[in-house]
Every structure is written in structure tokens, then in C-alpha cells.
Amino acid sequence: MTTSAATTTETPSVSQTKTGIRFWRRLCRNRLVTVGLVIIALQLFTAVFAPWLTTYDPTAQDLAVKELPPGSEGHWLGTDEYGRDMWSRLVYGSRISLLVGISSVVLGLVGGVVLGLLAGYYRWLDGPIMRLVDLMFAFPGILLAMLVIAMLGTRLINVVIAISIWSVPTCARIVRGSVLSLKDREYVQALRSMGAGDGRILFKHLLPNCAAPIIVFATMRMATAILSTSALSFLGLGAQPPTPEWGAMIAAGRDYMWTAPHLTIIPGVAIMLVVFAFNVVGDGLRDALDPHMDVTYES
């Protein structure tokens, strides 16, 4: 008895890692996706280990060394108009953009998934929820964000709230569509005929089966969230100086475009790379998770 129990716990992990490896291989088949994954990994790394990667405080001013060009001694990416180390600001900025990106996407997902599940599963809730979603869609994203920030004040946390609200309707539509296509499958009916509750069916069976489009959406939405955070900060609605946020850095560097172009170019390139990386990885995930390429249909 005990030996067979032991084998049951071991074998599945083997088969699971096998499908896991297969998935990675399929994902990395596209070279661009690999590049994107490396960029994301680098950003994660710098965000987590920011204090160990920098020697200067990102907000410490030193007017004696202001506007140093990249490659200067002690400041390899130069300094800004107040003599703050650009590398430190860039590294701490990656922390902020990642944090804002992840938290706004997670918040938006929670709201969108719950609304989508309910709208897809309960027919009587479908109309009200989807009309609400349509209403949210009718607002342009930046305008909605400005509204939220005007009401709640210019703080980074409010940017998170604004962006997550704006992510809710798209996510709700994706989840609703998946649930609609899944809820009449026979395995769902089998569950119902066994007497399974709605909660069990929704969260244990339907949600995992619509995970693929949600994962793709979340990855793509990371890119837009990071971009929007920078845009809002650039407009002065998000992070306030001296916070080392990339969009705010570009805004501050605008006045020195001719004398110190690196002040705008460096954070600009950082934003571009990160947004590019998340978009490419999202695209790759979509291909890799495509049911027509899934092992289910290969066998």
C-alpha cells in the first residue's frame, strides 16, 4: 500500500515537468521571445537587488557633478541636472515601474476575472455586468486615469488604482468569452450532475481552463501599465520629483535636451526595452498556449 502511494506522488511530477519543459521549449523557439524574457529577467534582477547594484542614493544631490555625460568617472551613466547618479535612478526606477505594473495588473485581473466569471456563468448577471463593462470601455484610458487622480490626488498608488480600473473591462470580456465557451462542456455538466456547487465549478474547473488567455492578457497589460505609469508621471500626475520614476525623469530632462540628452534618452530607452519585452513575451505566450499547438491535439 505504502509503496504504491509513494509511486503515485512521484510519477505525476515527472510528467508535469515534462510538459513544463516542452512548454518552455516551444516558448523559446522564437528568438525574440528569448530576448524579451532576458530583458524581463534583467529588470526583475535590478528591481530586487537595487541597493546592491548601486553606490549612490538615487535622490542624493551633488551640484558639483551635475550633468555629467555617460562614461564619467564614478558615474558611468552620468548625472542629472542636480548631480544625481543616473544609474542609481534608472535601477530604482525599474523597481517602481515593475511594482506599479504588477500591482495594477493583479488588481485589474482580480476585478476582471470575478466580473467575467459571474457574467459568463450566470445568465441573469450577464446583461448588467457587461453593460457596466461597456460603460467603463467608453472612457478613454488616460482620461479615466486623470479623473481618478484628480479625485484621489497625485500619488503613485492612485496611478495603480487608475490603471487597474482601466484593465478590468478588457479582462472581464476575455474571461466571460472563455466561460461562455466552456460552461456547457460535458465535464461541467458531469460536475453539476454530481451535485458540485457553483463555486467549485467556477474556481476549480472553469478558471484553470481559461488561464491561457488570462496569462497572455496579463503579460501584454504589463507593458501598457508600465507605459501608462510613465506617461502619467511625465504629465506630472504620477510619481512626483524627486522619485526616480522613468516618466518623471524624462519630464525633468526635457529642459536639458540639447545640453544633456542622456537625461531623456536613458530612461526613454529603458521604457522602450521593457515595454517591447513584455509585448514580445505576451505574443510568444499566445503562440505557445494556442490550443492548436497544444500537446492535447498533437497526440
Add this chain to the structure above:
Amino acid sequence: MAAPALVKLENLKKHYPRRSSWFRRSTGEVKAVDGISLELYAGETLGVVGESGCGKSTIGRTLIRLEKPTEGRIRFEGADITHLSSRKLKPYRRKMQMVFQDPFASLNPRQRIDDTLEEPLTIHQMLDKRARRERVWELLDEVGLDREHGERLPHEFSGGQRQRIGIARALALNPSLIVCDEPVSALDVSVQAQILKLLKSLQQKRGLSYFFISHDLGVVRHLCDRVLIMYLGQAMELASAFTLFREGQHPYTQALLSAIPRPVPGKKRERILLKGDLPSPSDPPSGCPFHTRCPEVRSVCRERRPEWKEIAPGHRIACHAR
């Protein structure tokens, strides 16, 4: 058949409202099941035969309360379960299970087989964790699968194996009734035979009742004790399989039987060809639903719905001409 019926349907109706997309106005009904009365006894197999869209699946689904009936009564072991709330229905759910047609859609693609089989036990809080695992192994063994198969995902199995898993899942709660909704129509002929054999041996071992929905007369003849012939949501004829296949009385039954290919060369049976198309169940013909295609149609057929009369013990028929 003096024993009390396991299931009794009394004038069961299931109508689906048809709504126009504009403001969801009701524009009539589809009468999927329109007044069916029958009994299903313990340990027997009742076959339900009919063309696609005649409501045979709907009866099965309504019978185990996957659908709410529009009218009529469902009695299970004498108890009226027609309008029970899902909580009160739960103890009855254990006793009636279903095997589905499509073995590729009937299993959660992301759930391991042993988890799929364990889930009904978890839902009904039967046994402890360890005993449940053992029960899962018993079930796998009972349907002819190995213990190791439990660790796999559905896509690693063939259609026949998946159907075995579907049967095992239906057996998990020890039901007395299993509704089989075309369980073999999606399978290869050789695999069909294996699955039918399995169903038969399980019935003998456990005394199961089957409500066997099919459009394959050969399969029904092989497996069923009694057969119900349906047309457009209504019952046409009900008799023991032996009687029905030898001397089915209803013109529709006779037309169906004449369409069975005969393996004996030279010996020809006259083929009764039905004219016209199957009428839409949203706008069924008046009177007898079969009158638009019936070779023996009379004027009364167009006006009055025939009675569900017993012409011999256990042999019922709805026809003016008989």
C-alpha cells in the same frame, strides 16, 4: 414487472423559450419534450431511440434534473424530485449519474484522472482521503484501466479509454441509475463493442438501471430490455426490445426498422421510405406529430393527438391507425 418503478415520469414536458435578439421578446417555444410518461424499473435497460433533435437527450438530462422540467412530474424511488432545490436534490444526485456522448469533452482537460474520479466522493464527503484513493483504484480496475492511468491527463487516452473513465466517474457514487447519452456513438465499432460489454457486465454485477439514449438500433437491440421510440418530443411506441424489433406496430417504428441493413444476401425487406423532412420542433404539426410523413395518414391524425394506449401488456403505442 410488479416491482415499484425506480423512476417514473408523468407527462414530462420541457419547452425552451425562443427569444428574438430584440429586447428578448418571447417568440414561441421549442417543445423538446412534449408529454412523456414512462417507468424505469430497477435493473433494466430502457433504450430511447429517435432522430436527432427529437428530444431524447433532453429527457435524459431532465430526468436527472440537469434541466428543470416545464411541466409534469419526476419520481425517483417514489419521491417527487421535480422541484427540489439543489440542496435537497444532493442526496438523490448520488443515485443517478450520467455518461456522456463526447469522450473528448466530458473530462476536464487539466485534471488528472484520479482527481476526476475522486471529485464526486469529495463533493459528497464520502470516505477519508486514503479510502477515497483506494476507491479510485477500485473504480479504475472495475472499468479495465490500470492504477497508473490515474496519474495521467485526459489527452493521454484514446476515445474508448476516456469513455471508460467517464463510466468510472459515473460509478463512483454507487448510483442505481445511469443515464447513458449516446455513450458509444463517438467510438469506433470495435471499441463500441468493448464499451457495451463493459456496460452489460457492470449492470449484472451492480444491478444498475440504464436509461440508454441512442440512435443506433443495432446497439439498442443488443443492450436494451425495453425500447421507447420518440418523434418530435413525443412517445410513439414503447415495448420490450424483443416485441418491438419483431412486430413493432407504429408506422414510424416500422419505417425505422426497415432501414436497418440486413446481413443476409438475397433476403430483402421492403424499405419504407419516409417522405419530406423532419418538421421543426418549434412549430410541430397539429394532431399526431408524425402525420406529415406517415404512409398511413388519416384525417383524424391531423386533428387529434393520438392516445398513449396499451395494445398488449407492456406494449404502448400512440397511433390512430392501430
